[in-house]
Amino acid sequence: MEHITLLIGIVIVTALVFDFTNGFHDTANAMATTISTGALRPKTAVAMSAVLNLVGAFLSVEVAKTISGGIIDESAGIRPEVIFAGLVGAIVWNLLTWLAGLPSSSSHALFGGLIGATLVSVGTSGVHGEAVVMKVLIPAVAAPVVAGLAAMAATRLTYRLARNRDEKDTAKGYRAGQIASAALVSLAHGTNDAQKTMGVITLALITGGVVAPHTDPPLWVIVSAGLAIALGTYLGGWRIIRTMGKGLTDIRPPQGFAAQTGAAATILASSHLGFALSTTQVCSGSVMGSGLGRKGGVVRWSTAGRMVAAWGLTLPAAGLVAAGAAFLAGRGDWGVATVAVLGLAVCGAIWVASRRKPVDHTNVNEVPAAEPAGVVTAALQAVSPPPAGIPAPRTPEAADAGPEADGAATPTAPAARRAEAATATP
Structure with a gap:
């Protein structure tokens, strides 16, 4: 029993580490547009988001129930070392995509890790396939599309309503709206994502016989998960904030307000229904929709393509890492120790690599000159190469000047130049 207690303690600590990485990995979901438009200073934005993530963790436990008793079968012989292996797979993938600056799904990394480890340990009987399809895969496809369409419609409506007004005169109002909508997204993120760690810890307690099956997360689990995700959020995932704020599209205050409002509504509705969807995919879809909504x-699309490729790779990649970790962890104490050492070594190597070109609150709003280099980015480029003819990212000055300042961004520009050349006097 002492061994089980120690192992459960290791699983709980690992789950809170994952929750911490989830926080800084997903800070961009709430604050990327607010920071990129200057509505809030970077450090102020992440501090506000951290507090609201903590508050959101106390609002519901429906998503936690989906994790602890929905996707994985508690009665199939799942052991704490299986959950530990799943968490290691999720953490490694989270850090790899953070290094590449790609807003992949922490939620799907967790699901992939748990599913991969369970399949290796107990087989297909340990996974509820119907729950995976209905509560993970279908929302993964539908949520970003719905959020993107909602943000595109809201952006067009916003610009239509303000078409006779000077944008500078309405900027203050939109920025206030951005702050309010960003606060709502942060609250929704805490409500949805913090619960996933609560569910994992509760699952570990159930498999160790500490609590009865189908038990709600204890209060100490809710508090610790809320604090871990809040701390991670406060540190700020600046690389991903830069990608979402500057890498996908040039966002102006009306677009930021529309994107965040649509994302918050989608996330809160899914939390109420118990759908453990990816807040990253929802918010990324909203940002792309807002870019399409502004004339x-x-x-x-090159950045968007690599991001979508990362979404598709997340479940299987985290699952493969977790499957290997589960195979080792199942060998006994030495296997668990080996997985822990290898996991720490990989995480340390990723952190060292991130220090070569650091991104923080001082340079987060700089448009990157090139995509981040590395193994993850190379793999994603192989899966989804940049389409031919995609214009290079515009500078902020060009964005402020409008589409006419960038000929590549104006579809009629090449035709206009050809017509001008044809009518020119020799």
């Missing part, structure tokens, strides 16, 4: 707006 003359540009979506950088």
